[in-house]
Amino acid sequence: MSVRVFANQEVQDLLTAAANLNSDGGNARAKQITHRLLSDLFKAIDDLDMTPDEIWAGVNYFNKLGQDGEAALLAAGLGLEKYLDIRMDAADKQAEMDGGTPRTIEGPLYVEGAPVRDGVSKIDIDADADAGPLVIRGTVRGLDGKPIAGAVVECWHANSKGFYSHFDPTGAQSAFNLRGAVRTGGDGTYEFRTLMPVGYGCPPQGSTQRLLNALGRHGNRPAHVHFFVTGDGLRKLTTQINIEGDPLIWDDFAYATREDLIPPVVEKTGGAALGLKEDAYKEIEFNFVLTPLVGGKDNQLVNRLRATAEA
Incomplete structure (x- = not known):
C-alpha cells in the first residue's frame, strides 16, 4: 500500500x-x-x-507460541534474555560493582523445590548409559576472598539426550534427576556428583524453531550447567558454565557463552570411592564470587513464572 x-x-x-x-x-x-x-x-x-496477511500471520504465530509453551524459549533465542544481562552488566559498571562471577541467562527450564543437602549432593538419580561421571566442585566466596558459609548453590542440567527432568518429552526421567542444591559449610565449598550433560536443540516442530528457520538460524545450545547461588546479605547470582570443547560454545542460539564461564575439564580417577558409576571421571572446578547488596537490596532478583515441584 x-x-x-x-x-x-x-x-x-x-x-x-x-x-x-x-x-x-x-x-x-x-x-x-x-x-x-x-x-x-x-x-x-x-x-x-x-500487509494485513503478515500482521495476521504474526497474530497466529503468537497464538501457537502460547500453545507450545515456548515464550521463554523464544525470549532466549531472540536475545531478549541476553539483552537484560547486558543492561544489568552496565548498571553494575555504573555502580562500580565488579569482581563477581559473571552472570548469564537463566533459561526456561529451572524447577523450584530441589532437595538441599549439606556440602555434597549426588544428583544423577537415573542411570544413563551414554553419560560418563562428572564432579563439579568449588568454593563460594565474597569480594574479600573469604569463603561464605551457608550459601546455597543450585544446579540443573540436561541428560545425555539433551532433555531436562520435568520437561523430558519421553517421560523417562525421575523428578529432580540432574537437579540439586548444596548448602556450604564454614569452608564455603560445594560439590555435585553427576553425569556429563550434552547440549540441546529447540523442539524441531515448535514455534521457536519455526521462527529460527525463517531467519536461517539453528536452535542449538552447547553443553552447559545452570546455577543459582545465594548467600545472606549478598546478591543472587544467576549463571551457567559451558563444557569445554563443545563445538557450539561460541555459536549458542541463546547467546549465553562468556569467556570466564568455560572452566577446564580435568580427567580424574577414584570415582568409585565417591559413589560414581565408574572409577575414571571428569572434574570441573568452578569457584563463585558473590557481590554485596546495593543499598540494602538485591537488585538481581528477577520475578518470573517458574515451574515448582516437590522432591
Missing part, C-alpha cells in the same frame, strides 16, 4: 484510547508500557509497509 498514517491524529488518538491513557483507572506503568510498545508496532507497520 505504501501509505503512512502513523502521525495522523486519528492514529494517535487510537493509541491513547487503546492504552487508556486519559483514565485514572488501571495501572499507570502498564498503560505507559502498552502505549509505547503499541506505538512502536504501529510505526513499524508503517515503516515496513506490512
Whole structure:
C-alpha cells in the first residue's frame, strides 16, 4: 500500500484510547508500557509497509507460541534474555560493582523445590548409559576472598539426550534427576556428583524453531550447567558454565557463552570411592564470587513464572 498514517491524529488518538491513557483507572506503568510498545508496532507497520496477511500471520504465530509453551524459549533465542544481562552488566559498571562471577541467562527450564543437602549432593538419580561421571566442585566466596558459609548453590542440567527432568518429552526421567542444591559449610565449598550433560536443540516442530528457520538460524545450545547461588546479605547470582570443547560454545542460539564461564575439564580417577558409576571421571572446578547488596537490596532478583515441584 505504501501509505503512512502513523502521525495522523486519528492514529494517535487510537493509541491513547487503546492504552487508556486519559483514565485514572488501571495501572499507570502498564498503560505507559502498552502505549509505547503499541506505538512502536504501529510505526513499524508503517515503516515496513506490512500487509494485513503478515500482521495476521504474526497474530497466529503468537497464538501457537502460547500453545507450545515456548515464550521463554523464544525470549532466549531472540536475545531478549541476553539483552537484560547486558543492561544489568552496565548498571553494575555504573555502580562500580565488579569482581563477581559473571552472570548469564537463566533459561526456561529451572524447577523450584530441589532437595538441599549439606556440602555434597549426588544428583544423577537415573542411570544413563551414554553419560560418563562428572564432579563439579568449588568454593563460594565474597569480594574479600573469604569463603561464605551457608550459601546455597543450585544446579540443573540436561541428560545425555539433551532433555531436562520435568520437561523430558519421553517421560523417562525421575523428578529432580540432574537437579540439586548444596548448602556450604564454614569452608564455603560445594560439590555435585553427576553425569556429563550434552547440549540441546529447540523442539524441531515448535514455534521457536519455526521462527529460527525463517531467519536461517539453528536452535542449538552447547553443553552447559545452570546455577543459582545465594548467600545472606549478598546478591543472587544467576549463571551457567559451558563444557569445554563443545563445538557450539561460541555459536549458542541463546547467546549465553562468556569467556570466564568455560572452566577446564580435568580427567580424574577414584570415582568409585565417591559413589560414581565408574572409577575414571571428569572434574570441573568452578569457584563463585558473590557481590554485596546495593543499598540494602538485591537488585538481581528477577520475578518470573517458574515451574515448582516437590522432591
